[in-house]
Amino acid sequence: MKQFEYYKPLSLGEAWELKKKIPGSLFIAGGTDMLVGIKNNEIHPPALLSLRSIPGLNSIETNEVTRIGALATISDIIRNPELKEDFPVLVEAAKNLGSMQIRNVATIGGNLCNGSPCADMALPLLVMEAKVRLQTANDKRELPIDEFFKGPGKSCLASHEILTDILLDPPSKNTKAVFMKKGRVKMDLAVASVAVRLDMEGSKCLKARIAAGSVAPVPLRLSKVEAVLEGEALTQKHASEAQRLAKDNVIPITDIRSTEEYRRQITGVLVKRAIERALEWSQA
Amino acid sequence: MKTEISFILNGSEVQVSVHSHHRLIDVLRKQLGQTGTKEGCGEGECGACTVIIDGRAVNSCLYPAFEVEGKSVTTIEGLQGPKNELSVIQQSFVEQGAIQCGFCTPGMILSAKALIDSNSDPSEEDIRDALLGNLCRCTGYVQIVEAVKKAAAQLKRKK
Numbered sequence: 001m002k003q004f005e006y007y008k009p010l011s012l013g014e015a016w017e018l019k020k021k022i023p024g025s026l027f028i029a030g031g032t033d034m035l036v037g038i039k040n041n042e043i044h045p046p047a048l049l050s051l052r053s054i055p056g057l058n059s060i061e062t063n064e065v066t067r068i069g070a071l072a073t074i075s076d077i078i079r080n081p082e083l084k085e086d087f088p089v090l091v092e093a094a095k096n097l098g099s100m101q102i103r104n105v106a107t108i109g110g111n112l113c114n115g116s117p118c119a120d121m122a123l124p125l126l127v128m129e130a131k132v133r134l135q136t137a138n139d140k141r142e143l144p145i146d147e148f149f150k151g152p153g154k155s156c157l158a159s160h161e162i163l164t165d166i167l168l169d170p171p172s173k174n175t176k177a178v179f180m181k182k183g184r185v186k187m188d189l190a191v192a193s194v195a196v197r198l199d200m201e202g203s204k205c206l207k208a209r210i211a212a213g214s215v216a217p218v219p220l221r222l223s224k225v226e227a228v229l230e231g232e233a234l235t236q237k238h239a240s241e242a243q244r245l246a247k248d249n250v251i252p253i254t255d256i257r258s259t260e261e262y263r264r265q266i267t268g269v270l271v272k273r274a275i276e277r278a279l280e281w282s283q284a
Numbered sequence: 285m286k287t288e289i290s291f292i293l294n295g296s297e298v299q300v301s302v303h304s305h306h307r308l309i310d311v312l313r314k315q316l317g318q319t320g321t322k323e324g325c326g327e328g329e330c331g332a333c334t335v336i337i338d339g340r341a342v343n344s345c346l347y348p349a350f351e352v353e354g355k356s357v358t359t360i361e362g363l364q365g366p367k368n369e370l371s372v373i374q375q376s377f378v379e380q381g382a383i384q385c386g387f388c389t390p391g392m393i394l395s396a397k398a399l400i401d402s403n404s405d406p407s408e409e410d411i412r413d414a415l416l417g418n419l420c421r422c423t424g425y426v427q428i429v430e431a432v433k434k435a436a437a438q439l440k441r442k443k
Contacts, residue, residue: 005285006304006350035307035346036327052351075340099417100395102328104340105347187416 002038005047012057012162015049016137019160022047027162029071029110032102057164058107062086066168070109074098074121077108087168089124089177089195096120096179099187109163112145115153115218116189122149122219123195124179125166126211133165142167149218174199174206176281178274181213182266184257190214191258192267194246196274200282203233210242210271215250215263224249225271234279243272289353293318294362302349309333309344311352312359320360320390324419331418334391335359341398341414360390363397372442373397376435377428384422392418396432404440408433 005022009015019025025047028034037043051057051071058071062082077083077094084091097103097111097120111121112132122145130145134157145166148155157163171177177197181190192214199207208229210222225245229238247268254260285304290297293316302311312318312335324332326345333345336358363371370378373393383389392415399406399414406414411432412425420428 003303003305006348008350031348032328032343032346035348039326048348050348050351099328099331100398100414101331101334101341101343101417102346104342185416186413 002041002044004038004045006050007047008050008053010053010055012054012135012164013137015051015054015162016160018047018049020137022049025049027051029107029113030073030105031110032098032106033110033114033116051162064170066170068108068166068168070112070163070165071107072109074103074106074108074111075100078103086171087124087128087177089128089179089197090121092179093120093124093181093193093195096181096186096193102187108166112148112166113155113157113163115149115151115155117149117152117216117218117220118190118193118214119219120181120190120193120213123193123211123213124177125168126219126221127177127195127197127209128168128171129209131167132163133167134161135164136160136162146221151217172199174201174282176200176278178277178281180270180274182270189257192252192263192270194267194270194274196271196278198229198234198275198278198282200234200279203235205229205232205234210246212246212250212267212271214257215252215267217251220250222246222249222271229275234275239272239275239279242275243268246271287350289350291352291354292356294358304348304350306349307345308335308347308349308352308357311349312344312357318359318361322387322390324387328417329419330388331391331395331415332388334394334418336394336398339398339401341395341417343417358394358397360393363393371397372438373400373432373435376431376438380427380431380434382423382427382431384420388418388420388422392420392428396435399432400436400439404436404443406432406436411436 026045028048057069059069061067074094179195181193194212197209208226210225247264252260252263290299322332324330328343328346335344
């Protein structure tokens with residue numbers, strides 16, 4: 001392993017001071033992506049600033065607004081009974097992330113900040129219209145999560161900025177949301193993944209949010225697909241139309257996991273199936 | 285940069301001076317001589333390096349040594365009984381023929397232990413999910429899953 005210094009600041013203030021003092025240092029959360037990057041010589045930080053010892057950064061609060069600390073591990077999310085009740089789609093995506101060993105260490109904030117187009121946690125947060133809270137020593141901002149991702153491995157985080165919280169408004173009773181992922185085996189990175197959220201009143205769709213992963217430079221909202229569902233009394237015809245539109249509106253690449261064409265096909269299929277399941281749930 | 289860290293290893297407190305870039309697996313194998321923990325891929329894919337930290341299975345190849353301060357770590361060396369007898373899970377692996385070359389076995393057994401400790405009656409799906417991050421290139425997984433099932437049942441009867 002390449003050498004680096006490792007600091008465990010006990011407060012955000014201390015973390016920012018270290019960041020200022022050590023040029024090129026990087027904040028690290030669970031480290032399951034970053035340490036692999038260092039091992040493979042992709043990044044060469046002189047120092048890592050661990051956020052794991054900062055009190056409160058890993059807590060989950062489910063009051064009026066649900067606040068998930070960025071350092072909450074994927075396992076913390078799976079084991080949280082309130083999240084399971086209020087945001088089952090988030091828990092389902094969490095269960096599909098990596099292996100048990102990874103889920104026990106990897107954090108929701110790390111998954112987002114790593115900026116991967118296949119980030120499993122991004123999709124449920126996109127369809128539930130989560131906000132992210134970003135902080136620097138002197139400033140704090142909150143923005144919708146669909147403004148967070150900027151490209152493969154890139155987010156809108158400035159170098160001194162720390163993602164501290166993920167915020168979710170309470171879901172309405174009519175909200176049904178589904179996560180589906182296609183990979184070679186479950187722990188693999190997705191070939192494609194989708195999340196579909198429908199707010200239904202009877203058979204009428206009041207609101208649709210659809211997001212797809214591994215099929216664009218960023219986790220992608222499919223607003224054209226959403227538009228054909230919203231305001232409509234949904235039938236099988238709409239699911240098929242959504243399938244076609246999803247296939248045409250993603251911009252995947254061919255890589256070792258899949259071809260572009262297969263990714264298009266499977267995204268369409270997943271969107272259709274997820275819509276069908278959300279409808280089944282809303283009728284149940 | 286070097287720091288003295290202390291943590292609980294298999295029930296006993298240890299103190300060791302570690303480098304900032306060292307991983308838990310480096311400390312276990314090179315400094316503490318606990319070579320039961322294996323390094324396969326070094327990237328969190330294969331699970332050969334699995335240990336239990338505060339009750340949860342983790343990859344020790346992705347765990348910075350500095351982070352283990354104050355925590356409780358269980359390695360395969362910590363599973364044997366007072367007279368060096370095998371634990372129930374280990375014995376079950378032997379009996380079910382769940383071992384061939386043995387390289388993945390310590391990790392498999394620790395993943396199984398973390399599962400059974402938190403869920404005394406795991407379904408086959410629970411077992412396969414808990415062992416998904418542990419690759420075996422010899423035996424396939426049927427005997428391994430069977431061994432975990434039998435061990436869980438036996439431990440439950442004992443309670």
